Amino acid sequence: MDPTLGKTLFMAPGERYDVVIDFTGVVAGTVFTLMNDAPAPYPTGSPVSVGTTDRIMQFVVNGNLVAANGVSVPTDKSLLPVNLRTLNPMVKLTNFAGGLTAGVVPVTKRQIILNEVTGAGGPVQVLFNNSHFDTSAPIPGAPLEFGGPTEIPLEGTTELFSVINTTVDAHPIHIHLVQWQLVSHQTFNTAGFMGAYSTAWAAHLPLLPIWPAGLGYPGGSGSPYLYNTINADGAVGGNPAVTPWLTGLPIAARPEMQGWKDDIIILPGEVNNYIVRFAPTDAPINATPAQSMFPFDPSTGPGYVWHCHIVDHEDMDMMRPLMIKPSALRFPQVTSQPQAAITCIAGNQLFSVAATSASAISYQWQVSIDAGITWTNLTNVAPYLGVLTSSLTVSPIDVTLSTKMYRAVLTNIDGATNSNAALLTVVPVGAVASVNITASANNVFAGQSVTFTSTSVNLTEDSCRVKFFFSCAV
Numbered sequence: 001m002d003p004t005l006g007k008t009l010f011m012a013p014g015e016r017y018d019v020v021i022d023f024t025g026v027v028a029g030t031v032f033t034l035m036n037d038a039p040a041p042y043p044t045g046s047p048v049s050v051g052t053t054d055r056i057m058q059f060v061v062n063g064n065l066v067a068a069n070g071v072s073v074p075t076d077k078s079l080l081p082v083n084l085r086t087l088n089p090m091v092k093l094t095n096f097a098g099g100l101t102a103g104v105v106p107v108t109k110r111q112i113i114l115n116e117v118t119g120a121g122g123p124v125q126v127l128f129n130n131s132h133f134d135t136s137a138p139i140p141g142a143p144l145e146f147g148g149p150t151e152i153p154l155e156g157t158t159e160l161f162s163v164i165n166t167t168v169d170a171h172p173i174h175i176h177l178v179q180w181q182l183v184s185h186q187t188f189n190t191a192g193f194m195g196a197y198s199t200a201w202a203a204h205l206p207l208l209p210i211w212p213a214g215l216g217y218p219g220g221s222g223s224p225y226l227y228n229t230i231n232a233d234g235a236v237g238g239n240p241a242v243t244p245w246l247t248g249l250p251i252a253a254r255p256e257m258q259g260w261k262d263d264i265i266i267l268p269g270e271v272n273n274y275i276v277r278f279a280p281t282d283a284p285i286n287a288t289p290a291q292s293m294f295p296f297d298p299s300t301g302p303g304y305v306w307h308c309h310i311v312d313h314e315d316m317d318m319m320r321p322l323m324i325k326p327s328a329l330r331f332p333q334v335t336s337q338p339q340a341a342i343t344c345i346a347g348n349q350l351f352s353v354a355a356t357s358a359s360a361i362s363y364q365w366q367v368s369i370d371a372g373i374t375w376t377n378l379t380n381v382a383p384y385l386g387v388l389t390s391s392l393t394v395s396p397i398d399v400t401l402s403t404k405m406y407r408a409v410l411t412n413i414d415g416a417t418n419s420n421a422a423l424l425t426v427v428p429v430g431a432v433a434s435v436n437i438t439a440s441a442n443n444v445f446a447g448q449s450v451t452f453t454s455t456s457v458n459l460t461e462d463s464c465r466v467k468f469f470f471s472c473a474v
């Protein structure tokens with residue numbers, strides 16, 4: 001914390017700060033109390049209750065830090081070094097002044113609203129993107145927001161989350177698995193934006209009944225446009241663009257907020273722009289896909305969440321699932337590809353594939369008869385065997401198999417990888433496995449015999465035939 005901030009710190013539930021307080025020279029017995037003066041809900045709710053919610057923690061200064069001999073004093077840890085991280089500077093995705101660091105390009109922009117649903121007696125719910133918390137599988141045929149997760153980023157990629165607070169309260173927005181950095185925050189015309197939002201509901205498909213009456217959109221039913229609709233700001237989320245309603249200038253994060261954080265307060269009437277990378281925080285800006293992977297598989301298990309960190313808000317569904325798509329590097333990685341082959345009629349051919357994977361691999365061999373445009377799964381029916389293993393046997397070979405292509409689909413817990421396609425060429429002659437000759441030949445005397453043995457390896461057309469040349473010496 002910047003010492004120039006003095007004795008106050010603006011923070012919300014779930015936020016953490018390291019604070020060094022120097023009690024040097026304070027008379028023993030002096031009492032300091034860490035106070036809270038924030039109305040709740042913030043900023044327009046009830047004032048703190050004197051004697052209860054106005055106090056957080058108390059310090060009583062005593063002399064115990066002085067050693068028993070009264071001379072030696074324990075090391076003074078109250079002075080901060082000039083630079084806390086001299087060897088491993090923090091990776092900054094933003095300049096903390098509204099811009100992104102060179103090389104940081106979000107692959108997806110999301111604009112997500114925070115909204116309050118009002119009933120007859122006042123607010124009944126506060127939600128992310130007008131959606132309930134739902135981790136079930138998407139409902140077939142229904143818009144995404146009607147069931148299941150909508151924030152499903154790809155491991156290793158960077159996204160820009162713009163959170164639009166249309167409520168009258170501040171909300172600390174907390175993300176699990178990763179940390180984000182606050183690019184900027186900016187005020188917007190809430191009434192104007194909500195007018196556009198309600199108007200947009202007229203375009204919602206499939207059409208929904210308007211409930212509760214008069215509110216223009218049904219609380220808890222998702223966004224007015226389909227979630228993956230890209231709006232005029234280039235953002236998904238299913239909401240009208242917020243840019244036309246922005247007012248003032250982007251405001252930089254305060255100095256004490258200019259770091260990796262997983263919980264950042266958003267004030268009413270403001271848009272917070274969070275840059276978030278689904279990768280370890282110490283991966284460099286230009287990290288390779290391999291460097292951008294977590295040391296564990298974030299796509300397995302129940303997934304993650306992001307939510308408001310005010311307990312009664314998260315309890316009333318101000319929370320959404322956060323599911324991670326695994327990096328393609330977690331799919332089986334082929335280390336040995338099936339090879340094109342030339343073979344003879346009545347012979348057999350083996351196609352093999354090898355791969356590495358952190359989880360078990362299942363195999364499915366496929367055939368293409370149109371040069372790899374379309375593929376069909378094979379079954380263990382002659383001439384095919386081993387169609388669900390790493391090696392496909394084709395036997396016996398006949399001329400109708402020529403020009404067919406074969407490939408394996410390798411699937412593990414994270415996804416599927418196709419091997420290269422291998423072309424089979426059938427030489428339209430039969431293979432000769434061996435030839436025995438028991439007759440006279442060059443330099444062989446009558447009564448003697450010689451045996452020629454040939455084993456074809458069937459790699460070329462010539463190898464499908466066995467050629468012998470005889471000459472007689474007189």
Ligand SMILES: [Cu+2]
Nearest residue numbers: 171308310313
């Ligand atoms: Cu909240």
